[in-house]
Amino acid sequence: MKELFYQRDVISILDFNRESLEVLFEYADRMLKHIDTKLSLLNGKVVSLAFFEPSTRTRLSFEVAAKKLGADVISIVGEEASSVSKGESLADTIRMLDSYSNAIVIRHRYEGVAKYAAEIAEHPVINAGDGKQHHPTQTMIDLYTVKKLFNDIDGLVYGVLGDLRYGRATTSFLYGLSLFKPKKVYLISPESLRVREEVLHVLKERNIVFEERRNLEDVIEELDVLYVIRIQKERFPDPLEYEKVKGSYKVTLETLKKGKKNLKILHPLPKVDEIDERIDYTSYAAYFTQAKYGVPVRMALLALIFGVEP
Amino acid sequence: MKELFYQRDVISILDFNRESLEVLFEYADRMLKHIDTKLSLLNGKVVSLAFFEPSTRTRLSFEVAAKKLGADVISIVGEEASSVSKGESLADTIRMLDSYSNAIVIRHRYEGVAKYAAEIAEHPVINAGDGKQHHPTQTMIDLYTVKKLFNDIDGLVYGVLGDLRYGRATTSFLYGLSLFKPKKVYLISPESLRVREEVLHVLKERNIVFEERRNLEDVIEELDVLYVIRIQKERFPDPLEYEKVKGSYKVTLETLKKGKKNLKILHPLPKVDEIDERIDYTSYAAYFTQAKYGVPVRMALLALIFGVEP
Amino acid sequence: MKELFYQRDVISILDFNRESLEVLFEYADRMLKHIDTKLSLLNGKVVSLAFFEPSTRTRLSFEVAAKKLGADVISIVGEEASSVSKGESLADTIRMLDSYSNAIVIRHRYEGVAKYAAEIAEHPVINAGDGKQHHPTQTMIDLYTVKKLFNDIDGLVYGVLGDLRYGRATTSFLYGLSLFKPKKVYLISPESLRVREEVLHVLKERNIVFEERRNLEDVIEELDVLYVIRIQKERFPDPLEYEKVKGSYKVTLETLKKGKKNLKILHPLPKVDEIDERIDYTSYAAYFTQAKYGVPVRMALLALIFGVEP
Numbered sequence: 046m047k048e049l050f051y052q053r054d055v056i057s058i059l060d061f062n063r064e065s066l067e068v069l070f071e072y073a074d075r076m077l078k079h080i081d082t083k084l085s086l087l088n089g090k091v092v093s094l095a096f097f098e099p100s101t102r103t104r105l106s107f108e109v110a111a112k113k114l115g116a117d118v119i120s121i122v123g124e125e126a127s128s129v130s131k132g133e134s135l136a137d138t139i140r141m142l143d144s145y146s147n148a149i150v151i152r153h154r155y156e157g158v159a160k161y162a163a164e165i166a167e168h169p170v171i172n173a174g175d176g177k178q179h180h181p182t183q184t185m186i187d188l189y190t191v192k193k194l195f196n197d198i199d200g201l202v203y204g205v206l207g208d209l210r211y212g213r214a215t216t217s218f219l220y221g222l223s224l225f226k227p228k229k230v231y232l233i234s235p236e237s238l239r240v241r242e243e244v245l246h247v248l249k250e251r252n253i254v255f256e257e258r259r260n261l262e263d264v265i266e267e268l269d270v271l272y273v274i275r276i277q278k279e280r281f282p283d284p285l286e287y288e289k290v291k292g293s294y295k296v297t298l299e300t301l302k303k304g305k306k307n308l309k310i311l312h313p314l315p316k317v318d319e320i321d322e323r324i325d326y327t328s329y330a331a332y333f334t335q336a337k338y339g340v341p342v343r344m345a346l347l348a349l350i351f352g353v354e355p
Numbered sequence: 356m357k358e359l360f361y362q363r364d365v366i367s368i369l370d371f372n373r374e375s376l377e378v379l380f381e382y383a384d385r386m387l388k389h390i391d392t393k394l395s396l397l398n399g400k401v402v403s404l405a406f407f408e409p410s411t412r413t414r415l416s417f418e419v420a421a422k423k424l425g426a427d428v429i430s431i432v433g434e435e436a437s438s439v440s441k442g443e444s445l446a447d448t449i450r451m452l453d454s455y456s457n458a459i460v461i462r463h464r465y466e467g468v469a470k471y472a473a474e475i476a477e478h479p480v481i482n483a484g485d486g487k488q489h490h491p492t493q494t495m496i497d498l499y500t501v502k503k504l505f506n507d508i509d510g511l512v513y514g515v516l517g518d519l520r521y522g523r524a525t526t527s528f529l530y531g532l533s534l535f536k537p538k539k540v541y542l543i544s545p546e547s548l549r550v551r552e553e554v555l556h557v558l559k560e561r562n563i564v565f566e567e568r569r570n571l572e573d574v575i576e577e578l579d580v581l582y583v584i585r586i587q588k589e590r591f592p593d594p595l596e597y598e599k600v601k602g603s604y605k606v607t608l609e610t611l612k613k614g615k616k617n618l619k620i621l622h623p624l625p626k627v628d629e630i631d632e633r634i635d636y637t638s639y640a641a642y643f644t645q646a647k648y649g650v651p652v653r654m655a656l657l658a659l660i661f662g663v664e665p
Numbered sequence: 666m667k668e669l670f671y672q673r674d675v676i677s678i679l680d681f682n683r684e685s686l687e688v689l690f691e692y693a694d695r696m697l698k699h700i701d702t703k704l705s706l707l708n709g710k711v712v713s714l715a716f717f718e719p720s721t722r723t724r725l726s727f728e729v730a731a732k733k734l735g736a737d738v739i740s741i742v743g744e745e746a747s748s749v750s751k752g753e754s755l756a757d758t759i760r761m762l763d764s765y766s767n768a769i770v771i772r773h774r775y776e777g778v779a780k781y782a783a784e785i786a787e788h789p790v791i792n793a794g795d796g797k798q799h800h801p802t803q804t805m806i807d808l809y810t811v812k813k814l815f816n817d818i819d820g821l822v823y824g825v826l827g828d829l830r831y832g833r834a835t836t837s838f839l840y841g842l843s844l845f846k847p848k849k850v851y852l853i854s855p856e857s858l859r860v861r862e863e864v865l866h867v868l869k870e871r872n873i874v875f876e877e878r879r880n881l882e883d884v885i886e887e888l889d890v891l892y893v894i895r896i897q898k899e900r901f902p903d904p905l906e907y908e909k910v911k912g913s914y915k916v917t918l919e920t921l922k923k924g925k926k927n928l929k930i931l932h933p934l935p936k937v938d939e940i941d942e943r944i945d946y947t948s949y950a951a952y953f954t955q956a957k958y959g960v961p962v963r964m965a966l967l968a969l970i971f972g973v974e975p
Contacts, residue, residue, distance in 0.1 A: 081457070083399040083425070089703040091729055102451055105429050109401055109455045112427040115703070117732040119725050133935035134942075141722055141934070144957040145729045147701070314451070315443035322444075337454040391767070393709040393735070412761055415739050419711055419765045422737040624761070625753035632754075647764040 050349035054163040055171045058181040058221045059247070066224065070189050072345035073338070075355040080113070080341060086353040087116035091146040094120040095138070095162075096173070097153040102314055103173050103183070106339035107150050114344055114353075119146060139165045148350060151175070169350050178244075180213045183313050184221035186342045187214075190335040191270060194309050199226040202267045206233040207274035207294065207319065209240040214313040215274050216244055223251040230255040231264045235290050237282060260293045265304040271296070272311045275319050297321045301329050311335050360659035364473040365481040368491040368531045369557070376534065380499050382655035383648070385665040390423070390651060396663040397426035401456040404430040405448070405472075406483070407463040412624055413483050413493070416649035417460050424654055424663075429456060449475045458660060461485070479660050488554075490523045493623050494531035496652045497524075500645040501580060504619050509536040512577045516543040517584035517604065517629065519550040524623040525584050526554055533561040540565040541574045545600055547592060570603045575614040581606070582621045585629050607631045611639050621645050670969035674783040675791045678801040678841045679867070686844065690809050692965035693958070695975040700733070700961060706973040707736035711766040714740040715758070715782075716793070717773040722934055723793050723803070726959035727770050734964055734973075739766060759785045768970060771795070789970050798864075800833045803933050804841035806962045807834075810955040811890060814929050819846040822887045827894035827914065827939065829854040829864075834933040835894050836864055843871040850875040851884045855910050857902060880913045885924040891916070892931045895939050917941045921949050931955050 049065040092111040096104050104122070111118050121142075135158070142149050143166040151159050156176025163170035174180040191198050203222065205215050209232055219240070222230060230253055232240050239257065248255050258264055261271075276294045281287040298321050301308060312320065312332040324330050348355055359375040402421040406414050414432070421428050431452075445468070452459050453476040461469050466486025473480040484490040501508050513532060515525050519542055529550070532540060540563055542550050549567065558565050568574055571581075586604045591597040608631055611618060622630065622642040634640050658665055669685040712731040716724050724742070731738050741762075755778070762769050763786040771779050776796025783790035794800040811818050823842060825835050829852055839860070842850060850873055852860050859877060868875050878884055881891075896914045901907040918941050921928060932940065932952040944950050968975055 081399045083427075089701045089733070091732070101431055101448075105431075105451070105455055108429055109427070112401070113399070117703075117729070119728055121721055121725075133937065136945075137935060138721075140953055141725070141956060144953065145725055145960060315447060317443065333450055333454065336451060340455060391709045393737075411741055411758075415741075415761070415765055418739055419737070422711070423709070625757060627753065635756075643760055643764065646761060650765060 047349060047352070050346070051352045052169055052350065054159075054169050055181050055346065055350070056160050056163060057172070057179045058184040058217055058224070060181070061224065063224045066185065066188060069185060069342070069345050069349060070192055072348055072355060073189055073341045076341035076344040076348075079355065082113075083115065084113060084355070085115040086348060086355065087111065087114040087351055090116040090148070090351060092116045092118050092347070093142040093146040093149045094118060094122070094173075095142055095149060095151045096120070096122045097151070097158075098174070100152050100174065102336065102339065103152065106336075107173065107182075107343050109340050110343035110347055113340070114347055116147075116347070135161070136165050142166070143168055148347070171346070171350075174213055177211045177213050178216050180217040180313075182343060182346060183214050184217045185346065186335060186338050187218050187272070187311055187313070188221050188225075189338055189342050190311060190331060191309075193334075193338070194331060195269065198222075200228050201269040202229045202231070203227050204231040204233055204261065204264055204268045204271045206261055206271060206296070208238045208276045209234040209244075210238040212274045215272060216240075218272055219244055220247060223248055223253050227253065229267070231268070232257045233259070233261055233264065233293075235259065235276070235281070235286075235294070237286075238276065259290075261296065262293070262300055262303070265300055265308075268304055268308055270309055270311060271304075273316075273319055274313060275317055295319055295321065296324065298323050298327070301327075357659060357662075360656070361662045362479055362660065364469075364479050365491050365656065365660070366470050366473060367482070367489045368494040368527055368534070370491070371534065373534045376495065376498060379495060379652070379655050379659060380502055382658055382665060383499055383651045386651035386654040386658075389665065392423075393425065394423060394665070395425040396658060396665065397421065397424040397661055400426040400458070400661060402426045402428050402657070403452040403456040403459045404428060404432070404483075405452055405459060405461045406430070406432045407461070407468075408484070410462050410484065412646065412649065413462065416646075417483065417492075417653050419650050420653035420657055423650070424657055426457075426657070445471070446475050452476070453478055458657070481656070481660075484523055487521045487523050488526045490527040490623075492653060492656060493524050494527045495656065496645060496648050497528050497582070497621055497623070498531050498535075499652050500621060500641060500648055501619075503644075503648070504641060505579065508532075510538050511579040512539045512541070513537050514541040514543055514571065514574055514578045514581045516571055516581060516606070518548045518586045519544040519554075520548040522584040525582065526550075528582055529554055530557060533558055533563050537563065539577070541578070542567045543569070543571055543574070543603075545569065545586070545591070545596075545604070547596075548586065569600075571606065572603070572610055572613070575610055575618075578614055578618055580619055580621060581614075583626075583629055584623060585627055605629055605631065606634065608633050608637070611637075667969055667972070670966070671972045672789055672970065674779075674789050675801050675966065675970070676780050676783060677792070677799045678804045678837055678844070680801070681844065683844045686805065686808060689805060689962070689965050689969060690812055692968055692975060693809055693961045696961035696964040696968075699975065702733075703735065704733060704975070705735040706968060706975065707731065707734040707971055710736040710768070710971060712736045712738050712967070713762040713766040713769045714738060714742070714793075715762055715769060715771045716740070716742045717771070717778075718794070720772050720794065722956065722959065723772065726956075727793065727802075727963050729960050730963035730967055733960070734967055736767075736967070755781070756785050762786070763788055768967070791966070791970075794833055797831045797833050798836050800837040800933075801841075802963060802966060803834050804837045805966065806955060806958050807838050807892070807931055807933070808841050808845075809962050810931060810951060810958050811929075813954075813958070814951060815889065818842075820848050821889040822849045822851070823847050824851040824853055824881065824884055824888045824891045826853040826881055826891060826916070828858045828896045829860040830858040832894045835892060836860075838892055839864055840867060843868055843873050847873065849887070851888070852877045853879070853881055853884065853913075855879065855896070855901070855906075855914070857906075858896065879910075881916065882913070882920055882923070885920055885928075888924055888928055890929055890931060891924075893936075893939055894933060895937055915939055915941065916944065918943050918947070921947075
C-alpha cells in the first residue's frame with residue numbers, strides 16, 4: 046500500500062483507501078517514538094511551502110515535520126504569496142518552486158488549485174487545503190487521533206457540528222470516514238449551512254449510515270466523537286436567525302454532561318468561541334492532542350512520499 | 356547554579372542571581388570560541404519564535420543562536436502573529452507552539468504576556484521583551500558586555516540616559532545592575548520620563564547607590580559606562596519643552612570628551628539620532644560589540660535551559 | 666582565478682573576467698551533480714538575505730543554495746525590511762547582519778546600495794540586484810545557461826529585447842556579454858526605452874559589435890539567443906504609443922517560426938505577458954531551465970566566496 050504514496054500527489058483523502066491510511070498511521074506511530082530526534086531521512090531534499098491563504102498551524106507543523114526528517118524548507122506566505130501571483134501566472138510560480146524543491150505543499154482559497162499545481166509540477170504536490178472541500182492531511186490527522194483514542198475508527202457514532210456547507214475540514218473528514226465503517230454519522234448544522242448534495246452523494250454511495258439534525262442536544266447521548274468547526278455568524282442571511290439558534294452550535298459543558306463519559310471532541314483549530322473554554326481543561330477536549338499529532342502524521346506522509354522508512 | 360536555568364522559564368532578570376549569571380557568562384565565553392562551528396547540542400530540538408511585536412535584532416540573534424546549536428527554528432512574526440491572535444485566543448496560539456517545539460521565545464507589547472504564556476506552556480518560555488519592564492536576555496547581553504570591557508561589573512559608575520519611564524531595556528538593565536555592586540548609578544532623564552517608583556523601590560531595597568539627574572553634562576566626568584536609549588520626541592507633553600532640553604539627551608562627541616578616556620557607551624539598538632554618528636567610529640562606541648554578543652549569550656542561555664554543555 | 670571570489674564582494678559583473686566566470690561555471694557543473702545531496706561545506710556559516718525590494722525567485726534560490734551547502738540562513742524581507750530601515754540607518758542594519766552572519770545577500774531598489782553595504786560590512790556582500798544597472802548573479806546564471814545550451818558563449822548572435830533603459834537584468838547581461846566575444850548583439854526596444862549611453866559606452870570600449878533596432882521581426886532570422894524582459898506599459902509617455910508598438914515587443918510563436926530552429930529564449934522571470942504562453946511548451950523556451958540553474962550557480966558562487974571546494 047506504500048505505492049499509493051510514493052512520489053504521488055496528495056489532493057483528496059478520497060485518493061486513498063483504508064489500507065494505505067493504516068500504513069500511514071503505523072508510520073506515524075514510529076515517528077512519535079523519535080519525535081525529539083533529528084532524523085536524516087530527507088537530507089538533501091527541499092520542501093516548499095506555498096501558502097496563498099494564511100494558516101499558521103498547518104504551515105508550521107509541515108515545517109517542523111520536514112525539518113525533523115532532515116529536509117530543508119523554503120516558504121512563500123501570505124502577502125508575499127499573493128503579490129507573487131499578482132505579478133506572474135500561478136503556473137510560473139509553481140514551476141519556480143518545482144525547480145527549487147522536491148515537493149510542494151500548497152494552500153489556496155480556490156478549489157482545484159492543488160490539482161492544477163500537481164499537473165504542472167514534476168515533483169509531488171500536497172494539498173494543504175484548497176476551496177471548501179479538500180484538506181486531506183487534516184483528515185489523516187483527525188482519523189489518526191480517533192484511532193489513538195478509541196483504538197479503532199469503525200463502529201463509533203460520530204457527530205459533525207458546524208458550518209458543514211463551507212467547512213473544508215468537515216467535508217474532508219466525512220470523505221475520510223467514508224473509507225471506514227462508522228456505526229452512524231450525525232450531520233448537525235443550521236438549515237442554511239447543511240452539507241452539500243455532492244458530499245451526501247459520496248456518503249450514500251459508500252453506504253455510510255447518516256442522519257441530518259439541527260440540534261446537538263437531541264443526539265448528544267449517542268455520540269462517541271464530536272467533530273466541531275466554527276459557524277461564522279456572517280454566513281447567516283439574517284443575524285436574528287443566528288441569535289435564535291446559536292445555543293445549538295456553541296458546545297457547552299452542560300450539554301456534554303448529558304452524553305457519554307468517554308465522548309471526545311475534535312476540532313481542526315483555530316477555534317474562536319464555538320467551544321466553551323472550560324471544556325479545554327476536561328477529558329472531553331481531544332483537540333490539543335489532535336493538533337500535536339499534526340507533526341508525526343505529516344512526517345509519516347512525507348516519509349512515504351519520498352519512499353524512506355523511519 | 357545551572358539549576359536556575361534548566362527547563363526554566365526566563366521572565367525577568369530578577370529571577371536570577373549574580374552566581375547564575377556568572378555561569379551564563381562563562382558559557383557565553385565558551386560559545387564565542389566556537390562561534391563559527393555548527394554544534395549539534397540541540398539536534399532534534401525545535402525553538403519557536405513568537406514575535407507579536409517586531410524586533411529584527413532580538414529575533415535574528417535568537418534564530419542564529421538556536422541554529423548554531425543545531426536546533427530547528429519556526430517563527431510567527433508581525434502581521435501574521437497579530438492576525439493569529441485575532442482569530443484565536445493567545446492561549447491557543449501558545450498551546451500550538453508548545454506542541455510543535457521545545458521552547459518558546461516570545462515578544463509582546465503588553466506586560467505580563469510572557470508570564471501568562473509560561474503558565475500555559477509545558478516547555479520553557481523565554482521573554483524576549485514584554486511591556487515596559489522586562490527584557491531579561493537583553494540585560495544578560497548588556498552585563499556580559501560590561502564584564503568583557505571592564506573585567507568586572509561591580510565598582511563602576513553607570514549613567515543610564517533616555518526615556519527611563521517607558522524604556523524596557525533600561526528598566527531591565529537597572530534590575531540587572533541591582534544583582535551586582537555598582538559604585539553608583541546616575542539616572543538621567545527629563546522630568547516627565549523619570550524612572551518609575553516601583554523601579555526605584557527595587558534599587559533601594561537592594562542598596563544600590565543612585566541619583567537622579569536631568570543633565571548628562573553634570574555627571575559625564577564620573578561615568579565608566581553610559582547606557583543610552585531613545586527619547587521619543589512625541590512623549591513630551593509640549594514639543595517646545597523637547598526643543599529646550601534635547602541637547603541634554605543627544606550624546607555628542609563634545610560631551611564625551613569631558614569624560615573618562617575609557618568611557619564606554621552601551622545601547623540596545625536600534626538607535627535613531629540620540630547618538631552623534633561620529634561616535635560610531637570612536638572607541639567610546641561599545642554598542643556594536645554589545646549587539647554582536649547577542650548570539651553567544653543567547654546560545655549560552657539556550658544551552659543552559661536545555662541542560663547541554665558546550 | 667579563484668582569488669577573484671575568495672572573501673570578495675560581488676557588486677557588478679564587471680568586477681569579473683571570463684577566466685573567473687569559467688571557474689564559476691565549472692564549479693556550477695560540479696554542484697549540479699550533487700544537487701540532491703546535503704553538503705556540509707558551509708557548516709557553521711550563516712548567510713543573511715536582506716531583501717529591501719521583494720524578489721521571490723532570487724531570494725529562494727539563494728536560500729536553497731546556501732542551505733544545500735550546509736549554511737544556515739536568516740532573512741529580512743519586504744515590509745519588515747523597510748520598517749527596519751525606517752527606524753534605524755541602513756548602515757546600522759547592515760552592521761547588525763554583518764555581526765550575525767558570514768555573508769550578506771542584498772537587494773535594494775536604489776543604485777549603489779550594495780556597494781555602500783560592502784563598505785560597511787566586514788563580511789562579503791553579494792548584490793542580488795540594486796538600481797537599474799547591476800544584478801551580477803543573474804548574469805552569471807544567464808551566461809551559464811548559454812554555455813550549457815550552446816557549449817560556448819562566444820560567436821553567437823544575441824537579441825536583447827524589452828525595456829533596455831530601466832531593466833537591470835538586461836543591462837547586467839550586456840555587461841556580462843562584453844566579457845566574451847559575441848558575434849553580434851541586437852538591442853531591440855522602443856525609442857523611449859533605448860539602452861542608456863553609459864551602457865553603450867561599455868560595449869564600445871570592449872569592442873562589442875552591436876546594433877540598435879526597433880523591431881524583433883527584422884532581425885529574428887539571425888538570432889541564436891533572444892533575451893527578453895518585460896516592457897511596462899506605464900513607461901510609455903503616451904498609452905496610444907504603446908498600443909501601436911506592442912506587437913513588436915510581445916514575442917509570438919509566429920515570429921519565432923521565422924527564426925533559427927535552435928533559437929533559445931532567455932528571460933530572468935517573472936514574466937507577465939511579453940511571451941506568448943504557447944512558447945512555454947516549445948524547445949525555444951530556455952527560461953525555465955535558466956531559472957533552475959539559479960541554485961547550482963549560486964551554490965558555486967558561495968563556495969568560491971568561502972573558499973571551499975565541492
